[in-house]
Structure formats: structure tokens, C-alpha cells
Amino acid sequence: MDLTLNDSEAAFRDEVRTWLEANHPGEEPAGDIEAFKFRRAWQKQMHEAGWAGISWPKEFGGRGATLIEQAIFAGEMARADAPSPANILGLVMGGPVIMAHGTDEQKERWLEPILSGEEIWCQGFSEPESGSDLASLKTKAVKENGGWRATGQKVWTTFAHESKWCMLVARTDQEAPKHKGLTYFICDMEQEGVEIRPLVQITGEAEFNEVFFEGAYIPDENVVGGEGNGWMVAITTLMNERAGLGGGAAVAISRDLGRLVELIKEHDLQDDPVVRQKVADLSIRAEALRLGGMRALTAQMKTGIPGPEGSIGKWEWAKLNQDLAELACDVLGVEGLEKGGPWTYKMLRSRANSIEGGTTEVMKNIIAERVLGLPRLR
Ligand SMILES: Cc1cc2nc3c(=O)[nH]c(=O)nc-3n(C[C@H](O)[C@H](O)[C@H](O)COP(=O)(O)OP(=O)(O)OC[C@H]3O[C@@H](n4cnc5c(N)ncnc54)[C@H](O)[C@@H]3O)c2cc1C
Numbered sequence: 267m268d269l270t271l272n273d274s275e276a277a278f279r280d281e282v283r284t285w286l287e288a289n290h291p292g293e294e295p296a297g298d299i300e301a302f303k304f305r306r307a308w309q310k311q312m313h314e315a316g317w318a319g320i321s322w323p324k325e326f327g328g329r330g331a332t333l334i335e336q337a338i339f340a341g342e343m344a345r346a347d348a349p350s351p352a353n354i355l356g357l358v359m360g361g362p363v364i365m366a367h368g369t370d371e372q373k374e375r376w377l378e379p380i381l382s383g384e385e386i387w388c389q390g391f392s393e394p395e396s397g398s399d400l401a402s403l404k405t406k407a408v409k410e411n412g413g414w415r416a417t418g419q420k421v422w423t424t425f426a427h428e429s430k431w432c433m434l435v436a437r438t439d440q441e442a443p444k445h446k447g448l449t450y451f452i453c454d455m456e457q458e459g460v461e462i463r464p465l466v467q468i469t470g471e472a473e474f475n476e477v478f479f480e481g482a483y484i485p486d487e488n489v490v491g492g493e494g495n496g497w498m499v500a501i502t503t504l505m506n507e508r509a510g511l512g513g514g515a516a517v518a519i520s521r522d523l524g525r526l527v528e529l530i531k532e533h534d535l536q537d538d539p540v541v542r543q544k545v546a547d548l549s550i551r552a553e554a555l556r557l558g559g560m561r562a563l564t565a566q567m568k569t570g571i572p573g574p575e576g577s578i579g580k581w582e583w584a585k586l587n588q589d590l591a592e593l594a595c596d597v598l599g600v601e602g603l604e605k606g607g608p609w610t611y612k613m614l615r616s617r618a619n620s621i622e623g624g625t626t627e628v629m630k631n632i633i634a635e636r637v638l639g640l641p642r643l644r
Contacts, residue, residue, distance in 0.1 A: 278338055298473070333567050355386075361377055363490065376431070386430055387432070388424060389432070389503065391503075393420055400500065407451065417481055422465070424475075430454070434453040435499075448497050460477065515583045595609055595610060
């Protein structure tokens with residue numbers, strides 16, 4: 267692919283950069299609740315200036331940005347170290363799923379409040395015994411007049427405690443083969459019958475939750491894609507999730523690598539051969555991640571959909587982010603074990619990178635089967 271920006275792409279980059287310089291909201295406050303409020307205000311500000319959902323088509327309130335412009339935008343956000351918008355699951359997954367499979371009424375009802383951050387969305391897929399093997403999930407929904415009653419347990423549900431809506435996949439046909447008996451619902455989280463219990467992570471934050479559905483009510487108009495088609499809609503959600511994880515990753519890594527080099531110099535370790543070798547290794551992998559991202563983008567421009575090679579980037583990024591934070595903590599020594607420091611936080615948070623959005627082992631299976639064409643596992 268041609269790596270130079272054309273005039274309009276360069277103008278777009280300059281516009282994003284100038285806006286971010288003038289409007290960057292500063293550092294996120296400490297504490298889960300305060301940080302979320304801050305990101306919500308940030309999303310509102312982005313929305314008002316037309317920067318929320320830039321990949322969304324104009325007819326749905328987005329900016330209709332090209333893939334290149336999306337990559338430029340993600341890169342500029344990472345470069346400026348700008349916070350994420352609050353409703354990240356709604357923007358990256360909920361909205362695109364409604365646009366792809368929703369009815370006109372559903373688009374009319376849900377898209378605008380996702381963009382503005384007025385209604386937060388969460389993803390109710392994983393269960394205590396169904397993560398990688400999602401289709402084995404047991405939460406069920408039973409038909410009743412004009413709607414459904416859902417019963418079961420979800421887990422690791424990010425931002426459930428802040429959410430108005432949940433993308434809930436539930437079993438609606440116990441007899442059908444496991445991929446065929448599922449239906450995709452948008453469930454109101456603010457009702458009796460939904461109980462949310464926070465789970466505290468290794469970082470000390472409670473970003474995600476256990477969610478218990480005890481006969482939660484879902485009207486018929488909140489079924490997305492039709493009864494029994496939940497697996498197809500879930501796959502659209504996951505493809506958007508992985509594509510969303512990739513955006514800006516290489517720029518964020520190169521920014522953090524720059525900070526790591528500064529840290530190494532502050533600790534006078536720039537001549538240490540082991541440290542030098544590790545930095546060289548990280549730098550080479552960061553460049554490979556950047557170029558691999560470009561290649562995936564080129565393929566997506568031709569086919570229109572994110573391809574399985576996105577799994578290579580997800581795997582590489584997770585490992586690189588973990589190794590980078592670990593080296594920073596090694597450089598810090600005892601200080602790296604102190605709770606609250608930015609590198610310590612990053613080291614602890616990055617442990618989840620090889621699990622969230624599909625584990626590294628699952629990414630390797632996808633690469634083996636769908637990129638390399640090796641025999642299928644089963
Ligand atoms: C920070 C974070 C946020 C999350 N947010 C959400 C959310 O908002 N909503 C949601 O629904 N889920 C969420 N998840 C859950 C995440 O999607 C699952 O943790 C993930 O899919 C793995 O499922 P599991 O935890 O059940 O592990 P399992 O699937 O039980 O896997 C256990 C181990 O076995 C390995 N394994 C499993 N199957 C295979 C296989 N076929 N071949 C080789 N190895 C295999 C895995 O790689 C892993 O090492 C989140 C997770 C994290 C860490």
C-alpha cells in the first residue's frame with residue numbers, strides 16, 4: 267500500500283490534531299466513578315464537535331470517515347494520549363450491530379444516545395462456563411406475551427454498573443444445535459430482575475461485573491436480527507470488537523516505547539546491554555505491528571470487512587504491551603512494585619490484554635485455521 271497521506275488525508279490529520287490540542291480534557295481523575303463521569307463528559311464534547319463515531323455513516327449521525335481516516339483518527343487520539351469515550355462498547359459494537367441487523371425503529375431509538383453517551387451499553391456474552399466457547403452459553407429467554415423473560419448469569423460484563431442497555435445473547439431453543447438456538451436481545455439494565463455485582467480486578471478497579479438475570483423482561487421489539495439468529499449477530503459484534511481493539515494500537519505502543527526510553531535514561535541504564543537488547547526487541551516488534559496493521563487495513567479496504575489476520579495484531583499487541591510494561595517495572599526496581607504508579611498500573615492492567623476480546627490461544631487457533639489453512643481443531 268502507499269504509506270503517504272494524500273492532501274485530503276493530511277488535511278484531516280491536521281484538523282484532528284488541532285482539535286485535540288485545543289480540546290484535550292487533561293488527565294483522567296482517580297477512582298472508577300469519577301473517571302467514568304469524566305469520560306462521559308469527554309464523549310459529549312467529542313459528539314458535539316462531530317468526533318464521536320467517526321466511522322459511522324453520516325445518515326446515522328457519524329462522520330462517514332474512510333478506513334484511512336479512521337486509522338489516522340485512532341493514531342492521533344493515541345498520540346495525544348486522549349482518554350477513551352465512556353460508551354466505548356456502544357460505539358464500537360452496539361451501534362455497528364444495530365446498523366447492520368437492526369430495524370428502522372431500532373436505529374431511530376438507539377443510535378443517537380449511543381453517540382452522545384447519554385445511554386451506556388454493555389456486552390452480556392461471557393458466562394462462568396462459557397467464554398471462548400461462547401455458543402455453549404446457558405442463559406435462557408422464554409417467550410411470554412409481547413416479549414421474553416431472561417434468566418441466567420453473565421460474567422466479566424464491562425461497565426454493566428454504568429449501563430442502560432445490554433447486548434444479551436440467550437438460548438431461546440433448548441432443542442436446536444448450540445449455535446442455532448440463540449437469540450440476540452437488547453435488555454434494559456434498569457429493571458428489577460437484573461442484579462449487578464462488581465468484580466475487583468488486580469488493578470484495584472471494578473471495571474467489570476457479574477450480572478444475574480432473574481426473569482428480566484425484554485419486549486419483542488428489542489430482539490435484533492430475528493429469533494434464532496443470535497449467533498450471526500454475535501459474530502458481527504465480535505468482529506467489530508477485534509477491529510476496534512486494533513485502532514491506534516501501534517501508535518500507543520510507539521508512544522509508550524518513547525516514554526520507556528526516557529525512563530531508562532533517567533535510571534542511567536541506557537548502556538546496560540540486557541536493557542538495550544530488550545528495547546531493540548520491543549522496537550522491532552512495534553514496527554512489525556505497525557506494518558502488519560497497515561497490511562490488514564489494505565486487505566480490509568479491498569474486501570470491506572476486517573479479516574482473520576486482525577488476530578495476528580491482537581496477539582502481537584497483547585504480548586508487546588505486557589513485555590513493555592514489565593521492562594519498565596524492572597527498570598523501576600522496587601518502585602515498580604508500588605501500587606498507584608502509572609507503569610505498575612499498566613503492568614497489572616496489561617495482564618488482561620491476552621484474555622479480553624478473545625484469548626491469545628483462541629487467536630492462535632484462528633490464525634492456524636483461517637490464515638495458514640491448517641486442519642481444523644474439531
Ligand atoms: C478486562 C476484561 C473485560 C472483559 N469484558 C467482557 C464484557 O464486557 N463482556 C463479555 O461478555 N465478556 C467480557 N470479558 C470476557 C472475555 O471475553 C473472556 O474472558 C474470554 O473470552 C475468555 O473466556 P473465559 O474467561 O471463559 O476463559 P476460557 O474460555 O474458559 O479459557 C480458559 C483458558 O483455556 C484456553 N482455551 C479455551 N478454549 C481453547 C481452545 N479452543 N484452544 C486452546 N486454548 C483454549 C484459553 O485461551 C484460556 O487460557 C472480559 C474479559 C476481560 C479480561
